[in-house]
Amino acid sequence: DQQVKQNSPSLSVQEGRISILNCDYTNSMFDYFLWYKKYPAEGPTFLISISSIKDKNEDGRFTVFLNKSAKHLSLHIVPSQPGDSAVYFCAGNTDKLIFGTGTRLQVFP
Amino acid sequence: NAGVMQNPRHLVRRRGQEARLRCSPMKGHSHVYWYRQLPEEGLKFMVYLQKENIIDESGMPKERFSAEFPKEGPSILRIQQVVRGDSAAYFCASSPWDSYNTGELFFGEGSRLTVL
Numbered sequence: 001d002q003q004v005k006q007n008s009p010s011l012s013v014q015e016g017r018i019s020i021l022n023c024d025y026t027n028s029m030f031d032y033f034l035w036y037k038k039y040p041a042e043g044p045t046f047l048i049s050i051s052s053i054k055d056k057n058e059d060g061r062f063t064v065f066l067n068k069s070a071k072h073l074s075l076h077i078v079p080s081q082p083g084d085s086a087v088y089f090c091a092g093n094t095d096k097l098i099f100g101t102g103t104r105l106q107v108f109p
Numbered sequence: 110n111a112g113v114m115q116n117p118r119h120l121v122r123r124r125g126q127e128a129r130l131r132c133s134p135m136k137g138h139s140h141v142y143w144y145r146q147l148p149e150e151g152l153k154f155m156v157y158l159q160k161e162n163i164i165d166e167s168g169m170p171k172e173r174f175s176a177e178f179p180k181e182g183p184s185i186l187r188i189q190q191v192v193r194g195d196s197a198a199y200f201c202a203s204s205p206w207d208s209y210n211t212g213e214l215f216f217g218e219g220s221r222l223t224v225l
Binding site for chain 1: 144150157200212218
C-alpha cells in the first residue's frame with residue numbers, strides 16, 4: 001500500500017528555469033506534507049513543509065502547492081540552480097512520516 | 110557536531126552474522142525513528158522509539174529485527190542472522206516534538222549495510 005507516490009523517477013531542467021516536482025497521496029489523514037532533499041551518501045535534509053489546511057507555502061526559491069481535492073502536491077523551484085541537483089522526497093505525516101520513492105532532479109548549465 | 114550521529118557508516122557482514130547499528134539523536138531530542146532505504150527505492154519507516162519505549166514498530170520485519178533506545182546511550186537497531194536482502198541504507202532520525210506535530214525529522218547520514 002503506497003500512500004505517497006512520486007511517479008516521475010527523474011527530471012532534467014536547465015539552470016535558471018523552473019523545476020516542478022509532483023507527488024500524489026491516498027491517505028486523507030495526513031496533516032502535514034514535507035519535502036526532503038537528499039544528496040548521494042548523505043541523509044535527507046528538510047526543505048519545506050505545508051499544513052493540510054493550507055494550499056501554498058513559500059520559502060525563497062521553493063514553493064509547495066497543495067491540492068487536497070486532487071490529493072496532489074507539487075514543489076516548485078525557481079530559478080533552478082546546479083546545486084539543486086539531488087533526489088527529492090515528498091512525505092506525508094500522521095504519527096510518522098511516509099515517504100514517496102523520490103524524484104532525481106538534475107539541473108544542467 | 111550537534112547533528113544525528115550514526116555509526117558505523119559502512120558495515121559488511123556475511124550471511125548469518127549479526128549487525129548492530131547505532132544512533133545518537135540530536136541533543137535534546139527524545140524521539141528516534143529508523144528508516145530503511147533499499148536500492149532504488151524510497152525510505153521505508155521501520156520503528157519509532159522514545160526513551161525506553163517502543164511507540165510504533167509497524168514497519169519492522171517480524172523476525173530477526175529489533176530496536177531499543179535505552180535510558181542512557183544510543184538507540185540500537187539490531188539485525189540477527191542477516192540475509193542478502195537486508196543490504197540497504199539504514200537511516201536514523203530524531204525529533205524534539207511529539208510525532209503528532211509538524212513531522213519534521215532530522216536525519217543522520219545513514220549506515221550502509223552490505224551482506225555478502
